[in-house]
Amino acid sequence: MRKRVTVGGVINGFLLVLIAAVMLFPYLNVMATAFNDGADAALGGITIYPRVFTLENFKVILKDSKVIRATMISVCSVVVGTLFGLFVQFTAAYAFSKKSFPGKKLITVYLMIPMYISGGLIPSFILYSTLKMLNTFWMYVLPGMFNFYNMIMMRTYIKTIPDSLQEAAKIDGASEFTILWRIILPLSAPILATVSLWLAVGYWNDWTTPLYYIRSTRLQNLQYLLMRVLKESEMMTRMLADAIVSGNLNNLKVTVTPEAVKAAQVVITTIPIILIYPFLQKYFIKGVMIGAIKE
Amino acid sequence: MNDTMKKRRLWRDIKANKLIYILLLPAILTTFVFAYMPMPGIIIAFQDYKPLLGPWKSPFVGLDVFKRIFSSRMIMDSVGNTVYLNVLNLLVTFPAPILLALMLNEVRCSIFKRVIQTVSYLPYFLSWISVVGLVQTILGLYGPVNDLLALFGGSNFERILFLGQQKYFIPTYLILNLWKGTGWGTVIYLAAISGIDMQLYEAATIDGANKLQQIWHITLPAIRQTAILLLIMSIGGLFGSNFELVYALQNPYIDFEVISTAVYKIGLQQGDYPLGTALNLIQGLIGFALVATANFISKKVTDVGLW
Numbered sequence: 228m229r230k231r232v233t234v235g236g237v238i239n240g241f242l243l244v245l246i247a248a249v250m251l252f253p254y255l256n257v258m259a260t261a262f263n264d265g266a267d268a269a270l271g272g273i274t275i276y277p278r279v280f281t282l283e284n285f286k287v288i289l290k291d292s293k294v295i296r297a298t299m300i301s302v303c304s305v306v307v308g309t310l311f312g313l314f315v316q317f318t319a320a321y322a323f324s325k326k327s328f329p330g331k332k333l334i335t336v337y338l339m340i341p342m343y344i345s346g347g348l349i350p351s352f353i354l355y356s357t358l359k360m361l362n363t364f365w366m367y368v369l370p371g372m373f374n375f376y377n378m379i380m381m382r383t384y385i386k387t388i389p390d391s392l393q394e395a396a397k398i399d400g401a402s403e404f405t406i407l408w409r410i411i412l413p414l415s416a417p418i419l420a421t422v423s424l425w426l427a428v429g430y431w432n433d434w435t436t437p438l439y440y441i442r443s444t445r446l447q448n449l450q451y452l453l454m455r456v457l458k459e460s461e462m463m464t465r466m467l468a469d470a471i472v473s474g475n476l477n478n479l480k481v482t483v484t485p486e487a488v489k490a491a492q493v494v495i496t497t498i499p500i501i502l503i504y505p506f507l508q509k510y511f512i513k514g515v516m517i518g519a520i521k522e
Numbered sequence: 523m524n525d526t527m528k529k530r531r532l533w534r535d536i537k538a539n540k541l542i543y544i545l546l547l548p549a550i551l552t553t554f555v556f557a558y559m560p561m562p563g564i565i566i567a568f569q570d571y572k573p574l575l576g577p578w579k580s581p582f583v584g585l586d587v588f589k590r591i592f593s594s595r596m597i598m599d600s601v602g603n604t605v606y607l608n609v610l611n612l613l614v615t616f617p618a619p620i621l622l623a624l625m626l627n628e629v630r631c632s633i634f635k636r637v638i639q640t641v642s643y644l645p646y647f648l649s650w651i652s653v654v655g656l657v658q659t660i661l662g663l664y665g666p667v668n669d670l671l672a673l674f675g676g677s678n679f680e681r682i683l684f685l686g687q688q689k690y691f692i693p694t695y696l697i698l699n700l701w702k703g704t705g706w707g708t709v710i711y712l713a714a715i716s717g718i719d720m721q722l723y724e725a726a727t728i729d730g731a732n733k734l735q736q737i738w739h740i741t742l743p744a745i746r747q748t749a750i751l752l753l754i755m756s757i758g759g760l761f762g763s764n765f766e767l768v769y770a771l772q773n774p775y776i777d778f779e780v781i782s783t784a785v786y787k788i789g790l791q792q793g794d795y796p797l798g799t800a801l802n803l804i805q806g807l808i809g810f811a812l813v814a815t816a817n818f819i820s821k822k823v824t825d826v827g828l829w
Contacts, residue, residue, distance in 0.1 A: 247641040319549035
């Protein structure tokens with residue numbers, strides 16, 4: 228195709244740049260605010276770069292023991308949750324990639340129903356309480372372990388692995404388990420990567436689990452802490468007071484304000500995703516494409 | 523004779539597939555515990571629930587709890603709000619990805635296209651609470667939006683506390699949904715567009731069709747199926763609600779409840795388990811009816827359905 232510069236094309240390109248700028252601007256502005264002196268930022272006029280650069284806002288947060296703990300909880304729930312989730316999803320997906328076995332349809336329906344019908348918030352709460360799961364780390368990981376949609380995505384991918392590979396291995400005397408472990412699992416690496424990314428993002432971004440089911444402050448994760456910082460003004464006052472009492476704010480020329488620390492907290496909570504996402508974008512999209520193909 | 527043979531064959535098939543069943547066990551068990559076991563708990567919607575007695579021994583009160591739903595102003599408001607917000611949201615967020623996908627499709631320079639795509643997908647991967655964190659900064663009294671308004675507003679401009687006023691709640695909600703979802707929403711449309719035969723465009727060009735005519739007569743019909751399907755599916759979600767965004771945007775100056783925030787506040791915060799459960803149940807039933815209807819229509823119209 229010839230490349231022609233048309234008026235329409237230029238306008239289109241210009242609009243797209245504008246849209247991208249709108250998409251990106253809030254993040255750049257929060258970054259700039261987070262790295263800017265608090266009192267100076269309170270004058271307004273911060274755009275996409277810090278006017279009076281400082282790291283004090285981050286120091287307030289990163290020296291807070293609550294934040295360190297919450298980060299650890301977040302990381303643990305991502306790691307444990309992703310591993311558990313992959314295991315449950317992959318084993319089921321492999322089973323469903325088989326052409327037929329007695330009860331296949333029944334089990335499919337059984338696993339699918341919860342996508343549309345659920346007991347709801349309070350019956351779940353009562354169940355977790357009966358199971359003594361409330362206020363434990365397992366709340367983050369166990370309830371969401373199986374996801375029908377992810378499983379179907381994996382199954383669709385596994386089905387594309389040629390049967391001849393499995394048959395050849397069978398002739399060589401490989402057991403079903405060996406085939407699964409030595410052939411299917413390694414060949415499923417791309418879909419495992421895709422699903423684990425989705426799982427990891429989901430666990431990292433989860434803040435309703437601690438809101439509903441976790442009282443203990445020791446088990447709250449980073450997203451939940453951000454929610455409290457954003458919604459409870461006394462939370463921020465306490466963090467600032469702690470920082471002053473413990474002498475973490477030693478640079479007296481710099482001022483720290485709740486707004487600036489809030490911005491820093493947003494940056495800390497989102498930075499893993501911002502850093503990782505652009506490099507792994509293609510895996511995310513691949514998942515959607517596979518999921519979009521039905522049967 | 524025939525029956526026993528059938529049974530024997532079934533048993534043989536099951537034994538032959540032993541590993542399959544073992545592999546399915548984790549999924550079956552976790553689904554049972556975390557999805558099916560809470561379901562019987564719905565009965566507390568019909569009880570005068572006493573935590574000490576539990577859901578099996580608490581006295582039944584018939585439909586009293588449901589009567590309380592219909593006599594509660596706050597709950598009925600939350601139901602109305604939910605539908606109102608969802609309809610507005612659908613009107614705003616449904617066409618946006620189609621438009622953006624059409625625009626992206628016209629870009630010939632692939633690096634430029636990729637950069638725009640990467641940037642516009644990004645918000646989708648942030649949690650709602652982070653999004654609200656971002657918006658608290660840019661809509662702050664001395665944030666960039668107020669700065670911009672002050673620039674044009676002259677000397678007697680009064681800075682606006684956007685997040686502390688009821689009238690800005692719905693616009694903020696809609697804009698944030700647009701901001702977070704539009705980019706990612708293009709993925710599926712771009713996939714549909716990429717399947718279009720290029721010869722159609724070449725033929726149209728020879729026939730003298732301009733760009734807009736090509737979009738109207740070739741691109742749009744090609745993504746119609748996808749669009750209809752997505753539209754029908756989102757109708758199924760009209761009774762659901764985005765708890766995370768509404769809850770995150772709520773503050774003492776905003777009086778706006780949707781069903782899910784009402785369930786949380788009544789059920790878990792105030793501890794009125796039966797009322798919370800009953801409201802949740804009504805939402806679930808109507809939601810399911812909508813999904814089922816949407817699925818039925820979808821099958822009629824596009825031949826594609828959820829089940």
